[in-house]
Amino acid sequence: MICVGAATFAAAAPTLRAGPPAVDGQPSPQPEDKLFMTAAIAQRDRWFGFAMTLPGLFALVLVVLFPILFTLWTSTSDFTLLKPSNDAFVGLSHYTQAFATPEFRHALSVTLAFVVAVVILEFLVGFAVALALDKVEHGKAVYYLILLFPLLMNPIVVGLIWKMFLHPTLGIVNYVLSLVGIPPVDWLGVPDNAFWTVVAVDIWHQVSFMIVLLLAGLASLPKEPYEAARLEGAGTIRCFFWITLPLMRPVIVVTLLIRLIFAVKTYDIIYIMTRGGPGQATELVSYYIYRRAFVGLDVSQASAMAVILLLAVLALTAWLHRYMRSLAQ
Amino acid sequence: MTEIRLANVTKTYAGGQTAVDAVDLTIHDGEFFVLLGPSGCGKSTTLRMIAGLEPISSGDLFIGERRMNEVDPKDRDLAFVFQNYALFPHLTVKGNLTFGMKLRGVPGPEQERRLAEVTVMLGLAPYLDRKPGQLSGGQRQRVALGRALLRDPVAFLLDEPLSNLDAKLRAQMRTELVKLHRRVGRTIIHVTHDQIEAMTMADRICIMHDGKVAQVGAPMEVYRNPADTFVATFTGSPPMNLVQGRLENGAVHFAEATLPLDARTGAGEVTVGFRPEDLSLAALPNRLPIQASVVAVETLGADAILVASLAGGQEIGMRVAADTQLEPGSPVSVHLDPNRLRLFDRQTGKAIARMA
Numbered sequence: 001m002i003c004v005g006a007a008t009f010a011a012a013a014p015t016l017r018a019g020p021p022a023v024d025g026q027p028s029p030q031p032e033d034k035l036f037m038t039a040a041i042a043q044r045d046r047w048f049g050f051a052m053t054l055p056g057l058f059a060l061v062l063v064v065l066f067p068i069l070f071t072l073w074t075s076t077s078d079f080t081l082l083k084p085s086n087d088a089f090v091g092l093s094h095y096t097q098a099f100a101t102p103e104f105r106h107a108l109s110v111t112l113a114f115v116v117a118v119v120i121l122e123f124l125v126g127f128a129v130a131l132a133l134d135k136v137e138h139g140k141a142v143y144y145l146i147l148l149f150p151l152l153m154n155p156i157v158v159g160l161i162w163k164m165f166l167h168p169t170l171g172i173v174n175y176v177l178s179l180v181g182i183p184p185v186d187w188l189g190v191p192d193n194a195f196w197t198v199v200a201v202d203i204w205h206q207v208s209f210m211i212v213l214l215l216a217g218l219a220s221l222p223k224e225p226y227e228a229a230r231l232e233g234a235g236t237i238r239c240f241f242w243i244t245l246p247l248m249r250p251v252i253v254v255t256l257l258i259r260l261i262f263a264v265k266t267y268d269i270i271y272i273m274t275r276g277g278p279g280q281a282t283e284l285v286s287y288y289i290y291r292r293a294f295v296g297l298d299v300s301q302a303s304a305m306a307v308i309l310l311l312a313v314l315a316l317t318a319w320l321h322r323y324m325r326s327l328a329q
Numbered sequence: 330m331t332e333i334r335l336a337n338v339t340k341t342y343a344g345g346q347t348a349v350d351a352v353d354l355t356i357h358d359g360e361f362f363v364l365l366g367p368s369g370c371g372k373s374t375t376l377r378m379i380a381g382l383e384p385i386s387s388g389d390l391f392i393g394e395r396r397m398n399e400v401d402p403k404d405r406d407l408a409f410v411f412q413n414y415a416l417f418p419h420l421t422v423k424g425n426l427t428f429g430m431k432l433r434g435v436p437g438p439e440q441e442r443r444l445a446e447v448t449v450m451l452g453l454a455p456y457l458d459r460k461p462g463q464l465s466g467g468q469r470q471r472v473a474l475g476r477a478l479l480r481d482p483v484a485f486l487l488d489e490p491l492s493n494l495d496a497k498l499r500a501q502m503r504t505e506l507v508k509l510h511r512r513v514g515r516t517i518i519h520v521t522h523d524q525i526e527a528m529t530m531a532d533r534i535c536i537m538h539d540g541k542v543a544q545v546g547a548p549m550e551v552y553r554n555p556a557d558t559f560v561a562t563f564t565g566s567p568p569m570n571l572v573q574g575r576l577e578n579g580a581v582h583f584a585e586a587t588l589p590l591d592a593r594t595g596a597g598e599v600t601v602g603f604r605p606e607d608l609s610l611a612a613l614p615n616r617l618p619i620q621a622s623v624v625a626v627e628t629l630g631a632d633a634i635l636v637a638s639l640a641g642g643q644e645i646g647m648r649v650a651a652d653t654q655l656e657p658g659s660p661v662s663v664h665l666d667p668n669r670l671r672l673f674d675r676q677t678g679k680a681i682a683r684m685a
Contacts, residue, residue, distance in 0.1 A: 224415030227382050228476075232429035233403030242428075246419040 068310075075303035082297050094304035104305060106280055107288035110195075114284055115263040117199045118206070119256060125203065126210025127252075131240075133211070134218040147208040155205065159272030162201045163188070191281035194274055198282050202269055206262075210255055217251030218244070250327050257320040264313055285309055331358050331393045331483045333379065333516065338388035340374050340540075348374045350540035351388065356484075356518060361510050364520045365527040366537035367563070372520045373488055375537070379518065380409045380486050392483060408477035412489040414469045416461040416476075423457040426475050447475045450512075467498045474509070484516035491526060503529055524564050528552070536560050552604075555671065558678040561602050567634055570645040573675070574601040581672065584639035586619045588667055598675035605634065607669035608647040616664035621645070623655045637661060 075094055077087045098104050133143055150158065165171050166187040174184040187197045221244070229239050245252075267286040270276060276283030276291065283291075286309065293302030333356040340349040349371040356362045364372040377383040379390060381402030390397045397405055416425050426447065430440045448454045451471045461469055470490060477485050487506075491499045507530050510517050521527055527534045528548045536543045536551065536559075544556035555561035561569040574583030576599050581588050583601045612618065621637035624644060628651055635647045635655065647663055655661060672681040 222413075222415070222418075224411045224413060225417050228409070228411065228415040228417075229428070229432075230382070231380065231402045231407070231409050232432050232480075233401075234432055238432065243417065249419075 071303045071306055074300050075307050077300055079300045080298050090300075094301050095308065097301065098305050098308060101301075103280065103283075104285075104288065107283050107285045110280070110283055111264065111285040113195070114199060114202075114266065114282075115260060117196075118202050118263050118266075119259050121199070122203050122207045122210050122259060123252075123256060126207050126255075127214055129207070129211050130214035130218055131244075133215055144212075147211055149208075150205050151208045151212075153205070155268035156272055158201065158205045159269045162204070163273050166197060188274055189278055191278050194278055194281050198269060198273060201273065202263075202266065205269070206259070210259060213255045213258075214248070214251065217248050217255075221247050253323055254320065254327075257316065257323065261313055261316045261320065264309070264316065331516070332356065332391070333484060333518070334389075334391040335375070335379070336389045336391070338375070338378060338390060339386050340371070340378060340383060341386040347540055349378070352537075352540075352542055354535060354542065354545065356516060359514050359516055361507070361517045361519065361530055361532045363527040363531035363534045364518065364537060365522070365524060365534050365563075366543075367522055370537040371540040372522075372537045376409075376486050376488055376518060376520045380407055381405050382409070406480075406483045408480040408482040408485050410473045410477050410485065410487045410490045412492060414461070414473040414493075416469060416472055418461050421458050421460055422453060422464070422472050425461065425472055426453075426457075426479055429476065429480055443479055447478050450478070450509075451475050466494050467502065470494060470502065478509075478513070482515065484518060487517060487519045489520055489522070491521070492523070499526075506530060524566070528564070536563060538563075553669075554680070555602070556680050558600055558602070558673050561671070561673070565604060567605050567646040569602045569604050569671075570647075571673070572601045572603075572639065572643050572645065573641075574599050574672075576672070581670075584619055584621075584641055584643065586617055586665075588617055588670065599681065600673040600675050600678070602671040602673060603665055603669055605646045605648040607666045608645075608663045609666075610635075610647075610649060610653070610661070610663065612662070612664050613666075615667070617667050619663050619665060621661050621663055623657050623659050623661050625657055626653055626655055635661075635663075637663060 076089060076091060078090050079087045129147075133140070136143060165173050168174060168184055168186050168189065171187075173187070178184065186193060188194045225243050225247075226239055229243055234242060265286055266284055267290070270282055270284050270287045271290070274282040276287050285305070289302050289305045289309065292305065293299050296302075333354075335352050335354040338349060338352045338354075339347065341347050352371075352375060354375075364375060366372045374383060378385050381397070381400065385398050392405060392407075417428065420428065423444070426444055427440055430443070435443075448457065451474060453468070453471055453475055456464060456468060456472075461472065464472065470493075473490070490506075491502050494502060503526060506517075506519075510530075519526070519530065531548055533545060534548055534551050535545045538559045544551055544560045546554075551560060552564050555564065555569065558571055561571065572583050574581050575597070576582075576590075577596050579590055581590060581599065581601060609616065619639065621639050624636040624638050626649070627634040627636065631651060633649050633651050633653055635649045635653060636644055637647060638644050645663075673679060674681055
């Protein structure tokens with residue numbers, strides 16, 4: 001292929017050229033010749049680049065694109081694990097059915113409540129801690145290390161730790177409460193408790209993400225506007241609302257969006273701590289999809305729901321991407 | 330009268346290093362006062378201590394009769410212009426200018442009136458709705474000045490305000506600052522490392538070196554009678570020539586030349602200083618001839634600098650006419666105005682009392 005491309009260019013060259021005749025049969029060097037040479041080399045480089053990236057591309061298609069396409073396909077067929085031979089095309093009926101399923105709608109509303117609670121609380125706690133840490137001069141590395149610990153832990157481990165801590169009779173939390181005379185609390189057994197417990201554990205696990213990002217943002221703020229404001233008589237509160245908050249806006253929006261995207265997909269903690277229960281009190285949409293597919297064996301329906309979730313996450317990601325692009329300009 | 334007085338002011342950092350060392354200064358009311366020195370000499374720190382942005386480690390700061398060491402920056406009634414302007418990037422020019430007035434609760438109509446006055450004075454009217462990011466360096470500079478003017482302070486503190494501008498704009502802003510100073514009649518303390526800025530704008534210059542005051546005086550006084558070899562070489566371009574010499578038998582000997590001194594006694598190693606313009610090629614009356622050989626002639630356009638080497642190999646610079654043609658290596662006789670000669674102690678670098 002490569003040689004053919006180059007040869008075609010070489011053959012075309014003399015006919016295009018209107019320079020002086022060649023002296024000894026060989027065409028004399030012309031600027032156009034150089035141009036064709038570079039074009040040929042560029043072409044060859046492009047092909048070479050393709051060839052080198054092909055294995056990687058193939059792997060990506062295999063592990064990323066194929067499952068997505070397969071999910072799209074199953075979501076439009078009536079394939080279930082109970083009847084694997086069933087693969088008739090049913091169009092978008094699973095999608096309309098998804099929204100008609102009360103459990104799915106419930107899972108969506110629980111997810112929405114969870115995401116809003118988690119993102120807002122993590123942001124408030126994270127920003128407060130970041131502001132406090134920003135002024136720390138000694139031992140910042142130690143604080144960082146301690147703060148990063150939860151983030152470095154596997155969510156499964158986090159879930160297990162807290163499940164043990166919060167055990168109604170054996171957990172350390174209830175034991176400590178009993179020392180100060182508070183009766184044992186059933187953290188994960190009562191619907192309202194369970195929801196807020198899961199929210200609290202997620203905050204414990206993820207808040208350092210907010211802290212680290214917001215802290216980096218705070219550290220990069222210019223110092224002079226604060227000095228200028230101080231000379232004008234602005235106090236700490238005024239400086240925060242008039243300078244810090246507006247200057248931090250880009251960092252805040254990006255942090256919130258990234259956390260939002262991840263919160264929508266929360267799965268592991270629910271799986272370990274509550275299995276969506278009690279009842280459906282903590283059934284987030286990703287856990288519900290899992291249950292539908294691998295407990296209920298209704299793979300097609302679950303696929304349609306997964307695609308809906310994917311689209312929601314995609315929309316959030318596109319929003320994030322656009323915002324970041326607008327910042328760059 | 331609001332004099333600004335620093336008495337024995339020292340700044341020591343936590344690491345133990347001293348940035349400003351026992352500085353005594355009195356800045357008169359309405360004066361254009363320039364703090365001049367190389368970077369790291371403590372001039373900006375001094376300014377920031379006056380403003381209250383840095384705590385004073387020891388010593389006293391007075392504005393008028395009042396001791397200001399512990400007074401909050403906003404209550405010192407000073408305006409500060411930062412080197413990088415420190416504009417609020419999220420606010421428009423108008424927002425930046427009215428920030429302080431809003432904070433102090435100046436009534437709306439009064440705000441508008443003062444804003445209009447300052448925007449006209451600085452020619453900022455067309456930019457009021459722009460954000461700092463959409464302005465050029467010179468425009469940002471003017472917004473920063475405007476913000477300071479709107480405070481109507483006792484004194485303006487300018488921290489290298491012109492150093493981020495290109496050469497042409499800088500020259501223009503120098504003139505504008507001097508005009509502005511005349512118009513508002515307030516004290517200006519201007520920090521710079523640029524001796525041309527200091528010479529052109531200042532009523533008085535304070536030259537700082539290693540955290541200490543090297544010399545305070547009117548520009549020409551500092552130029553003519555530098556207090557030490559540091560001031561001698563930091564001012565003037567090219568700087569003052571410093572040549573090793575010896576004081577002996579009531580005369581100073583340097584580079585095979587001897588200059589009798591009127592009333593001087595004592596003997597010892599000295600540094601002899603003279604400015605490039607105090608030498609001439611022509612043998613004018615009462616001048617001291619010195620033999621040298623030409624190293625190079627650097628043409629500057631309006632004039633040229635003749636670099637010559639004295640006996641003993643020390644090089645000096647000399648201001649000559651632009652069309653001077655001299656072959657490198659050829660001998661030349663230069664003539665020094667003895668009245669302009671300055672002597673410095675070789676060890677301490679301090680000026681030895683002026684010649685009659």
